[in-house]
Amino acid sequence: MSDNYEPSSAIGKWFDKRLPLLTLFAGHVLPYPTPKNLNYWWTFGGILTFCLIAQIVTGLVLAMHYVADADQAFNSVEHIMRDVNFGWMLRYIHANGASMMFMAVYIHMARSLFYGSYKEPRELIWIIGVFIFLLMIATAFMGYVLPWGQMSFWAATVITNLFSAIPFVGESITNWLWGGYAVGSPLLTRFFTLHYLMPFLIFALVILHVWALHVPGNNNPEGIDVVQGSQDTVPFHPHYVVKDMFALVVFLVIFAGFIFFVPNLLGHTDNYIPANPLQTPEHIVPEWYFLPFYAILRSVPDKLGGVILMVSSIAILAFLPWLDTSKVRSAKYRPLYKQFFWLFIADVILLGYLGSQTADGLFLLIARIATAYYFIHFLVLMPLLGFVEKTKPLPKSISEPVLSKEEREGQATQST
Amino acid sequence: MKKIIIKITFGFLFLTSYGFAAEIHEPLHPDWSFEGPFGIYERASLQRGYQVYTEVCSGCHSMDLLSYRNLIEEGGPEFSKEQAKAMAAMFEVEDGPNEDGEMYMRPAILSDYFVSPWENKQQARVANGGAYPPDLSVIVKAREGGADYIYSLLIGYEDPPSDMEIDDGVYYNIYAKGEKIAMPQPLYEDGVEYTDGTVATPEQMAHDVTMFLTWAAEPKLEARKRIGFKVISYLIILSFLLYFTNRRIWKDTH
Amino acid sequence: MSEDTSVTRRNFLYITTGSFAAAGSAALAWPFVDQMNPDASVKALASTEVDLTPILPGQSITILWRGKPVFIRRRTPEEITEASKVKLDELPDPEGDEDRVQNPEWLIMVGICTHLGCIPLGQKGEYNGWFCPCHGSHYDTSGRIRKGPAPKNLEIPQYVFLDENTVKIG
Numbered sequence: 109m110s111d112n113y114e115p116s117s118a119i120g121k122w123f124d125k126r127l128p129l130l131t132l133f134a135g136h137v138l139p140y141p142t143p144k145n146l147n148y149w150w151t152f153g154g155i156l157t158f159c160l161i162a163q164i165v166t167g168l169v170l171a172m173h174y175v176a177d178a179d180q181a182f183n184s185v186e187h188i189m190r191d192v193n194f195g196w197m198l199r200y201i202h203a204n205g206a207s208m209m210f211m212a213v214y215i216h217m218a219r220s221l222f223y224g225s226y227k228e229p230r231e232l233i234w235i236i237g238v239f240i241f242l243l244m245i246a247t248a249f250m251g252y253v254l255p256w257g258q259m260s261f262w263a264a265t266v267i268t269n270l271f272s273a274i275p276f277v278g279e280s281i282t283n284w285l286w287g288g289y290a291v292g293s294p295l296l297t298r299f300f301t302l303h304y305l306m307p308f309l310i311f312a313l314v315i316l317h318v319w320a321l322h323v324p325g326n327n328n329p330e331g332i333d334v335v336q337g338s339q340d341t342v343p344f345h346p347h348y349v350v351k352d353m354f355a356l357v358v359f360l361v362i363f364a365g366f367i368f369f370v371p372n373l374l375g376h377t378d379n380y381i382p383a384n385p386l387q388t389p390e391h392i393v394p395e396w397y398f399l400p401f402y403a404i405l406r407s408v409p410d411k412l413g414g415v416i417l418m419v420s421s422i423a424i425l426a427f428l429p430w431l432d433t434s435k436v437r438s439a440k441y442r443p444l445y446k447q448f449f450w451l452f453i454a455d456v457i458l459l460g461y462l463g464s465q466t467a468d469g470l471f472l473l474i475a476r477i478a479t480a481y482y483f484i485h486f487l488v489l490m491p492l493l494g495f496v497e498k499t500k501p502l503p504k505s506i507s508e509p510v511l512s513k514e515e516r517e518g519q520a521t522q523s524t
Numbered sequence: 525m526k527k528i529i530i531k532i533t534f535g536f537l538f539l540t541s542y543g544f545a546a547e548i549h550e551p552l553h554p555d556w557s558f559e560g561p562f563g564i565y566e567r568a569s570l571q572r573g574y575q576v577y578t579e580v581c582s583g584c585h586s587m588d589l590l591s592y593r594n595l596i597e598e599g600g601p602e603f604s605k606e607q608a609k610a611m612a613a614m615f616e617v618e619d620g621p622n623e624d625g626e627m628y629m630r631p632a633i634l635s636d637y638f639v640s641p642w643e644n645k646q647q648a649r650v651a652n653g654g655a656y657p658p659d660l661s662v663i664v665k666a667r668e669g670g671a672d673y674i675y676s677l678l679i680g681y682e683d684p685p686s687d688m689e690i691d692d693g694v695y696y697n698i699y700a701k702g703e704k705i706a707m708p709q710p711l712y713e714d715g716v717e718y719t720d721g722t723v724a725t726p727e728q729m730a731h732d733v734t735m736f737l738t739w740a741a742e743p744k745l746e747a748r749k750r751i752g753f754k755v756i757s758y759l760i761i762l763s764f765l766l767y768f769t770n771r772r773i774w775k776d777t778h
Numbered sequence: 779m780s781e782d783t784s785v786t787r788r789n790f791l792y793i794t795t796g797s798f799a800a801a802g803s804a805a806l807a808w809p810f811v812d813q814m815n816p817d818a819s820v821k822a823l824a825s826t827e828v829d830l831t832p833i834l835p836g837q838s839i840t841i842l843w844r845g846k847p848v849f850i851r852r853r854t855p856e857e858i859t860e861a862s863k864v865k866l867d868e869l870p871d872p873e874g875d876e877d878r879v880q881n882p883e884w885l886i887m888v889g890i891c892t893h894l895g896c897i898p899l900g901q902k903g904e905y906n907g908w909f910c911p912c913h914g915s916h917y918d919t920s921g922r923i924r925k926g927p928a929p930k931n932l933e934i935p936q937y938v939f940l941d942e943n944t945v946k947i948g
Binding site for chain 3: 591593597633634635758759761762765766768769772
């Protein structure tokens with residue numbers, strides 16, 4: 109389809125001949141053959157792109173007023189809230205936008221886990237996605253430090269202190285990171301710089317992520333290959349452009365609900381107390397989207413061990429395409445995996461809850477079990493299931509997901 | 525045997541008394557006019573609350589993020605410009621240096637920020653037995669329970685239970701953390717003579733000053749909810765339009 | 779339903795949705811533009827009230843207004859007469875003295891040279907007014923350019939006398 113696109117205007121022709129952006133957009137992206145059976149779990153990629161742009165644009169205008177100095181940061185944010193025209197709105201969009209973006213990314217990842225979108229030949233899309241997720245984590249963490257409230261300061265202290273767990277060079281690295289002997293103004297200014305930079309790295313990775321996707325094409329709820337340009341596909345525009353926009357607007361209703369009516373619900377009251385290096389808050393808690401990882405970190409009594417386990421819990425995602433040995437992609441046809449999928453989701457939510465509580469007594473015990481289960485899911489269950497599971501017969505095409513009864517019975521005796 | 529029974533009884537009482545003393549009091553939940561999607565502040569209450577802050581709280585608590593010009597802005601107490609100018613002029617701020625290189629004091633004007641009772645934090649601590657009276661600009665957002673908590677705390681002072689040890693400079697308050705607080709009871713019957721004639725019970729003053737403090741922490745609340753209603757209405761209409769557009773586009777597929 | 783009506787209905791739906799979405803996007807853009815406008819704390823300092831009582835005839839003060847120096851001079855009768863006697867065709871930037879003051883006794887102008895922005899020195903220069911040391915512009919007792927590279931007279935800001943002794947600038 110890109111081969112036969114011609115811009116309609118003379119200027120268009122002149123430009124496209126020298127830099128084929130119009131061909132890329134109108135000749136490739138818009139008509140891109142997309143499986144016609146994608147459900148609403150597939151709209152979160154578009155939602156995430158919107159979130160990224162929204163965060164960059166709101167962040168940009170906030171940066172025109174924010175001051176990244178320990179003595180002025182908190183007050184500069186309040187200045188934005190009180191004096192800057194629409195400052196309160198821009199700030200609340202940006203703060204709640206981070207939460208919305210993580211909500212969307214978790215749903216987006218869960219979609220991939222359920223439908224096997226990370227499996228051959230889409231492994232690299234998934235791995236790029238893991239790196240995007242890592243950059244999101246770094247960006248959000250640094251962003252939370254910027255208002256320089258009590259949680260900002262102490263979260264920065266706890267997490268940067270983790271680097272001192274590295275053997276031999278730990279303390280030097282930590283002081284290098286701090287630019288001093290404790291969290292302070294030098295750390296704040298460099299965090300501001302990096303927080304400004306990372307979203308653009310994310311943007312670049314997103315381009316690679318989508319490019320890699322366009323090689324094999326989208327996965328679909330059935331998990332079976334779809335012939336591009338056949339009856340089983342529809343052009344991306346208008347079918348999925350409009351569907352994505354509809355899903356986005358519904359998402360925005362929820363987003364707006366937070367911004368305009370409960371803007372501080374997902375935050376922590378302690379962050380409205382200016383940072384005090386001489387007073388630690390009673391319970392240092394990260395933002396909700398970090399809670400599962402926080403629970404994993406605290407489940408190990410050893411500092412370095414906790415760090416390694418926490419990092420591994422994300423790194424292990426990159427290996428999923430190889431840990432999962434099943435030849436069947438979609439959980440729709442993997443009845444046993446489907447149950448373990450939901451168990452995994454429940455485990456992550458449980459870890460999230462435990463991350464918000466104190467790490468002692470019964471909470472700690474359950475957190476350890478939940479952490480162990482998290483790794484068992486990837487390291488034991490995923491490899492095993494591929495061999496052990498009796499999958500349902502796959503449809504011949506996405507237009508006929510339901511085989512006739514005899515065909516199904518006939519298939520059942522053959523599988524595995 | 526008797527000794528053992530006595531020991532067990534006292535031990536039991538000791539342990540259960542721990543339970544009584546550690547009973548957590550949930551904050552009171554008065555109806556606030558600013559709650560809910562259509563909530564707004566009560567103008568008159570905000571003005572009375574400013575009076576309570578100025579006459580009672582500002583002796584120890586600063587409000588550095590507020591400026592006298594905020595008092596005339598939309599969505600707040602909405603004093604008139606003349607009133608606000610007069611209220612500002614009751615305070616002195618440092619300005620300068622003048623031509624002789626000296627700093628000098630002058631009456632505050634609208635663009636000045638609320639005058640702090642202290643020159644620095646350390647001075648504040650010294651005058652309050654080592655405890656720093658926090659700045660009140662965002663106190664309602666900085667405490668779990670928000671306005672409910674602040675309101676309850678202000679009227680939560682009671683005589684301590686007989687078995688509790690209370691040091692000097694610490695007071696018993698059923699809503700405070702650990703039921704102890706370094707702030708003495710601030711509000712007493714008729715502590716303030718309201719200019720609008722409202723009876724100044726502790727509950728009334730607590731209500732008004734909490735309303736004022738909530739506005740101080742969230743001066744844009746009214747505009748925020750107003751715009752929010754418009755935005756969400758717009759988005760819902762747009763979602764319907766897109767839903768039907770989407771249905772139309774997909775009609776001939778499958 | 780004929781082909782025509784259904785196409786019209788479809789187009790109507792698409793156009794309505796598209797316009798509605800476009801209108802919303804335009805409205806969304808405004809806060810992002812407006813946030814760069816002067817904020818409330820800057821606007822609070824946009825006007826300054828000055829107490830004129832301490833200024834004697836022949837004295838000047840300089841105050842800061844919107845980040846710029848403003849000369850407030852209580853002119854002597856001689857300076858006023860000198861200013862009004864000047865013929866318009868002698869002036870590079872013709873402007874009568876009466877057009878530059880509300881009360882002839884009080885000359886209020888932005889103390890920034892209209893050449894390249896330096897601050898002229900008071901009661902200096904060949905015309906008894908101001909002299910800019912950067913490139914040699916001479917202003918007269920009405921703050922008008924008489925000699926030198928400056929193209930225009932010193933700017934008169936917006937001001938109003940609140941009473942005999944107080945002027946509000948801006």
